[in-house]
Amino acid sequence: MRLWSINFRYLDGMGLVALWRESLLARAVLEGRTVGYRRHPQLLRFREYRDPLAAINTYLYYVHRESINRGYRFDGSRIDAGRVDLGIKIPVTQGQLDYELALLRRKLAVRSPEFHESLRGIVRAEPNDLFVSVPGDVEGWERVRPELRGTAPRGDDEAL
Template sequence: MRLWSLDPALLDRQGLAACWREALLAQAVLLGRTAGYTAHPQLERFRAHPDPTAAISAYLHGVRDEATRRGYRFDAERISRPLDPSTRDARIVVTSGQLDLEWQHLLRKLAVRSPAHRAKITSVDISAGSPAAHPLFAVVPGGVASWERVRS
């Protein structure tokens, strides 16, 4: 499961669809509707949110908004809650180090799967800092998140 901290606009078609499916699975876990993936480390940050189901719903809305912008039809009825504007006030913190790690991971995936999309997103200047984050996340300085399972 990869719940990207990156802005969904950075994902290619396959990545956006996979993110949608995996976030729906995360929603099912947080709602207690499945026995699998309950201990997945990426869920820690959603569980730490004051309202985990509102947080995963906001995450899904962000992914769906990007899909809609691209002309895809991701079914909003599958999101357990409507977008709650108050969730924006209780954003989830993500570190710049985590974003950088995910950015490099995405670039490696895209080099093989979608070189044209990789070229498109790397032409955007991120020299001012980390790449853009999903709207649910507030970026702060720091290293890789404790829940991330880094492979050498």
């Protein structure tokens, strides 16, 4: 499961479709409707928010909005509109955003070289609309891939 903190415009079509499915799964986990993924680290920031279901439904809202911008037809009725709160802003470290961009670039280099090329000029990753960037290293809950150590600048501009 990967619930991206970076702006969704960085994702290729395959990544956006996968994010929609994984976000729906994340909501099912937070609602207690699944057995698997209950301890997944990607869910920690949602669980720690004062209203986890509002946070994940708002996340789904933003994923859906990006899908509409691209002409996709994700089923918006699957979002609990009564739980969407566009005022939610969850902090995420710049180190986490930069790590995610490095991870995405690695994936796109293989599956979508053209889309990978479109990210070339991006130096600092921006968050998606649910999150607000704060200084800091990669988040403590992230499972950093050994092959990506040192590829993304830390929030304080030092190597990982």
